[in-house]
Amino acid sequence: MCDELKVIERVLNGDTDAFGILVKRYEKQIVNYVFRMIGNYQDALELSQEVFLKAYLALKSYKSEYSFSTWLYKIARNRTIDFIRKKKLNTVSIEGKGDEDGLKPQYEDSGLRPDEVYEKKRRAVLVEKAVAKLPEEYREVIIMYHVDGLKYEEISDILGLPIGTVKNRIFRARKMLKDMLEGEV
Amino acid sequence: MKKICGLLEDYLMENLDEKNRKLFESHLDECESCRKSVEAFSKIEQSLNSIPKVSVPEGFSASVMEKIYERKEKVLGWYVYGIVAFLSFAVSVVAVYLLGFDYVAAKVYSVASTVYAFASSFSVALSTLSGSLYNSIDFGGLNGVVLTFVFVMICFGFAKSVKIFTREVK
Numbered sequence: 314m315c316d317e318l319k320v321i322e323r324v325l326n327g328d329t330d331a332f333g334i335l336v337k338r339y340e341k342q343i344v345n346y347v348f349r350m351i352g353n354y355q356d357a358l359e360l361s362q363e364v365f366l367k368a369y370l371a372l373k374s375y376k377s378e379y380s381f382s383t384w385l386y387k388i389a390r391n392r393t394i395d396f397i398r399k400k401k402l403n404t405v406s407i408e409g410k411g412d413e414d415g416l417k418p419q420y421e422d423s424g425l426r427p428d429e430v431y432e433k434k435r436r437a438v439l440v441e442k443a444v445a446k447l448p449e450e451y452r453e454v455i456i457m458y459h460v461d462g463l464k465y466e467e468i469s470d471i472l473g474l475p476i477g478t479v480k481n482r483i484f485r486a487r488k489m490l491k492d493m494l495e496g497e498v
Numbered sequence: 499m500k501k502i503c504g505l506l507e508d509y510l511m512e513n514l515d516e517k518n519r520k521l522f523e524s525h526l527d528e529c530e531s532c533r534k535s536v537e538a539f540s541k542i543e544q545s546l547n548s549i550p551k552v553s554v555p556e557g558f559s560a561s562v563m564e565k566i567y568e569r570k571e572k573v574l575g576w577y578v579y580g581i582v583a584f585l586s587f588a589v590s591v592v593a594v595y596l597l598g599f600d601y602v603a604a605k606v607y608s609v610a611s612t613v614y615a616f617a618s619s620f621s622v623a624l625s626t627l628s629g630s631l632y633n634s635i636d637f638g639g640l641n642g643v644v645l646t647f648v649f650v651m652i653c654f655g656f657a658k659s660v661k662i663f664t665r666e667v668k
Contacts, residue, residue, distance in 0.1 A: 329566060336559040344554050354552065365562045366569065418552040433548055440545040459546035480511040487510075491542050 317381050324372060332372075336365050339382060342461050343389050349456040350393045351400075352445055354418040360396055364389045379470055386463075386471045390453065397449065443493045451486035458483055506532055510539050 317338075323331040343364055348357035367388050375384050444455055457463045457471070469476045502525045508514050509522045526533045594602050632645075 329570065330563070332566065333559050333563050336562045340554045340558050340562075341551065344558070345551050348552050349549075357552075358555070358558065362558075362562050362565060366565050369566050370569070419555075420550040420552055436545050437548055437550055441549055444546070444549070455546060459543075460549050460551065477513075480513065484507065484511045487539055487542050487546075490546070491538055494542065494545070 318377055321372065321375065321381065324369070332365075332369050335368075335381065339385055340365075342382070343385065346386070346389055346456055346461055347393055348418065349444070349460055350449075350453060351396060356396070360392060361389070364392050367392065380467070383467055383470045386457070386467075390471060394449070439494060439497050440490070443490050446493065447486055447489060451482060451489065454479060454482045455486045455490075503529060503532055506535060510536070 317335070320331050320334050324335075340361070344357055344361045347360050347364070348354055351357055351360070364385070368385055371388070375381065444452060447455065454468060454472075457468045458465075463471075465476050465479050468474075468479045472479065474482075502522060505514060505518060505522045505525075509519065514522060522532075526536060590602075
C-alpha cells in the first residue's frame with residue numbers, strides 16, 4: 314500500500330513509465346472482472362485498456378483514503394456499466410466467450426489431474442452460465458467476491474453500499490444460483 | 499429448535515457473533531434441514547471459487563502504456579498549437595502597435611497576393627498537365643471509370659499522408 318502510494322507519487326511527478334507497475338499489478342483482476350461482466354474477451358481487453366487510461370488521466374484526483382484498487386475498480390465498474398447499458402446487455406453470453414471470429418480467452422493452468430480437470434471444467438461451465446444469467450447487481454458482487462477475491466469491505470467501498478447490503482446481495486445471488494443449479498453441481 | 503433454525507440466513511451471511519455461530523454449528527448436528535441447506539450453499543461457494551480466471555495477453559500493459567503516451571503527445575500537440583496561435587496573435591498586435599495598421603495591412607495584402615498568385619499558377623500548371631495526359635492517352639469507354647479510380651486513389655493517398663504526418667510519435 315505504502316509502496317503503491319510511492320509509485321503513484323512518481324507517476325504524478327512525471328515518471329509515466331511507473332504507471333506500468335500499477336497496470337501489471339492490477340491487469341489480471343480488472344480484465345477478469347470486465348470479462349465476467351460483459352462476456353466478451355476482445356471487448357473486455359479493450360475496455361480494460363480504457364479503464365487504465367482513464368485511471369492515468371484522473372490520477373491527480375485519486376485520494377489515498379481509499380486503496381488504489383478500490384478506486385480502480387470504481388472506474389472499471391462505471392465503464393463496464395456504461396458499456397452494458399449501451400449494448401443493452403442484461404445478461405451476458407458465455408456460450409462463445411466472445412465473438413465467433415474474435416479473440417478467445419486463455420485460461421490459467423489449474424494444476425489438476427486430467428480427470429479432476431474434466432469434472433471441474435464441467436462444473437465451472439455450468440456455474441459460469443448461471444452467473445452470466447444473474448441480474449447485473451448480483452453478478453457484479455459474485456464476480457468481485459468469488460472470482461477477484463475481494464473482501465466485503467472492499468466491495469462495500471467500490472459500490473458505496475453498507476457491508477450488510479453487500480453480504481445480503483451475495484447471499485441472494487448464491488440462493489439464485491442454488492435454485493438454478495439444483496442437482497447439477 | 500425453530501428459533502435456532504431462524505439463524506440460518508445470518509449464519510450463511512456470516513453475520514453471527516462467535517457465540518451464536520457456535521450455537522448454530524452445534525445445532526447443525528441435530529437439524530437435517532439446516533445441515534442440507536448449509537451443504538448446498540457450501541457446494542455453490544466451492545463451484546463459484548472454481549470459476550477459472552482468464553489470463554491477460556503478454557503485451558497488455560505495453561499497449562496500455564502506448565495508449566497513454568499517444569494521449570500525452572496529443573495533449574502536447576494541442577499545447578503547441580495554442581502557444582503558436584498565441585504568439586502569432588501577440589506578434590500581430592506588437593507589429594500593428596510599432597509599425598501602424600496601414601503599413602501592416604499593406605504587407606499582409608502583399609503576402610496574400612503572392613500566395614494567391616502562386617496558387618493560381620500552380621493550379622494552371624496542374625490542369626494543363628492533367629489535360630495533356632488525359633488527351634495523350636486513349637482510354638476509350640473506360641475514361642470515366644479510370645479517372646474516377648485515379649481520383650479515388652489520389653484522395654486515398656492524400657488521406658494516408660495526412661494520417662502519417664499527423665500521427666502521434668511516442
